[in-house]
Amino acid sequence: MPFNDERPASMSSGEDQGSDVESSSERCDSSDLEYSRESFTSDCSSKHCTPSSSPPKTLTLDEVMESARDLSNLSFAHEIIVNRNFHLETDSLPQDSLWKVVRDNVHKAFWDILESELNDDPPEYGHAIRLLEEIREILLSFLNPGANRMRTQIMEVLDMDLIRQQAENDAVDIQGLASYIITTMGKMCAPVRDEEIKKLRESTDNMVTLFREIFRVLDLMKADMVNFTIDNLRPVLQRQSVEYERAKFQSVLDKTHSALDHTTLWIKSALEALLLAAIPTEQTEGQGKGQRAVPGPFQVLNAAFLSILISDYDKSPLPETWVTDETRLREIQWQLRQSQAVNEVLLIVYSTFGGPIQGLPSLSDRLKRMTSVLLDGMHSPHFNLEEALEGVSAQICCELNKSLTERNYPALTPALQATLRGQICSITQKDNPIRTLVEDRVQQYFQALICDPKPQAKLEQVPAGLTAIKPELALMGAKFISLVNYNKTIYGPFYADIIRKLMFSSNPPAANPPQDTTQDSVTSN
Template structure:
């Protein structure tokens, strides 16, 4: 974002880092962090005596969570930016805002139309405009800073108003000219459009609108400038911030502890079943790294609508939910392809790119399948009918009889049965995807080749490799940040609650 008067990106970055950490943090936290922080209210009670938390400690913990979440989002999401909230005009908030704003600008117009004009409200607006323009300047822009302070000097403007010598249009023209020097290129058209506004009240109103846009541009420019620094220091920063939260809110790991405890119990039950001898006294060996992998895999089948996510994963909750929803769709598509291939393998051999065509049409018909109102069985029936129509048409064109009604009904019925939890094809695909994701998380971080795709998943190979890579990146970063916290939880659970297990290794923190 080019700025005038010798401004540069390095100075901009340092100048705006403090403002971005204050104003944008609070705005963003109000929009995005409510669900994260509220989920702690569902955490299980601690076994230790409750600690009295003061209001200041609670607010400090909330600020730390907001800063942590915002920093994480900026660092890991290359497309992250802040946007202005526009409330729908027919909403209560939108109507109230519209009424209040109209009343304000109507009052200003009445003041300026009086004889003699009343300028006090206009003077306060120019004072606010001056402060906004000054906020865009870096510390080295002394010449422009002096000019803005001189032209928009409140005392001088008030003296001119008292002597009936105030030229509001001239001041507005100076403001527009200065905005043109400071704005990003994307705002040039908005600033130029101000010059064509004849009514002074409407002009001031539009000036504030464009200044709001410029302020958001500057915040997002600051975010881009901070991103490389945050990426380099994200692990240490997140770990330190979470430690601050933990000190202020001792229950901040309750959900995480329960998440790991469930996986420990599952693993102990599995190992005990496999290793117990005739006397039934064999003691299983528990590997925390394996338990942690199983814990992360549960996130791919998590009920994000009903169940609170572990505190250490709140910063990635949106991404994990999105991956889970995409994976559910891919599971259904893999089931569709496998069932069709098993029933009609010979019939589809002569249809060019049939598998890809069915896959593309299935994606369209399964769009939104994770919504509660979505009828999956109806969508699968439509996919079955469409598949039968396509195959029958191809058979007819090649001189073969179309699919019989019995075969068509069989295909549609088997596709519709995918919705059943105990459907064998669905269970098979679930197991193979779980196997693939486990092998992906178990691979060394430096290993660049992807694990072999299990049979039945070839049709979704590209998509599942993408999801697997994204999931592995989230997990590996999370383990780097929160590894020491996980290790402490394992020590607490294994040595105080699982005396029958022995620890072979600590969870990796790298």
């Protein structure tokens, strides 16, 4: 269309692949992935290793816009690096959205004016010339720097000064220009668009409809060009991913002194929680009786990473260092909540009935699949969990009765069915013992992965009581640990600086600040 100020093409991340993050982080030095010295010392040789923040100052509009562009570039580059399925799609707006209504009306007005002008006697070519001029610029944008011959030909055929002169004399060959444009598009387009070009060549529509279709195909070709560039850029970004993302974030931090506020609160909350849970130690050399053990920097950061899984991102803002992975974190969190609910239901069923349904893997699989389907989408704000669990209870009772009667066991009594329904529906309560047990053990599982230098070996080692969701936990664990490893490789120096200030500042969370041994502690790890 002749309106280049439309919203940009929408981003489509496709299906996230945890291995994408892992493959990128594996290219980094393995010591980085194991809380390396470099990540937690302030004397790195790398230019961007030691984070710094600018003092508070009043920002100009240009500085704010530049910072926003840096953040946008960082998010865009990160998506390319971690998700090999990432690509851009032509804009697809919701059918009933206000933006779509406005855009469609503006476009319709342009095409109506164009049709009216071409049908005048003699024809008017004002809008047609602007149309051809934009098509020329789009075609030129597709050319490689060395395509001088094609560039010259386009400029000669779509010579706007000549076309304006022809228009004044009513001698513009619109049909011939359209034919040349379609032929040129056929030379430039990707093979996947050959069928679209063929339809344009065979079109018998009027000129206005033909040009509308030409612009539609040009939009597809623009998306193809961008995606081709992304595919070629991805290996380069992956080789330089850590330095690039760290430098971009430092650039944002230099312009916006508050760019680490949420990250600082996130780490501070983890530190305070550890101090609150610390057991008072006996009097030791250099410490008074009853002092609380001070957590080490790695313990603080591990606790912070674990809290990401259970945080409510709608109520508590995500740390700035995690915003580029917000979609992936939310998906892991949603999948985890659903898997936990499925596990809780199955634990209740097997603890209630025991022997008659033990050792039946086919029954267990059916109950699991059925429960998963009925709880699908439970993260949605409009999802009624209690109602869904009522349906789960009814279906489970039907499956159990069918299995029991097939094996000559008595069917469930109405009282037993009511008891089962009540127990299953009670998992909506936060203090439900089954729910508390499952959530605690899930956290134990992820904590073990976060703290282990070689977490891949522990993906299949789930705590007792979580066997029913072992495959799902292993998949989510692999994705989450890959994100954590990549995140701390990039932002480790920033985290180290924050932890150092929190633990050894004049007003640390602890009542009695310890000596600054962070660097020695990290080095020993």
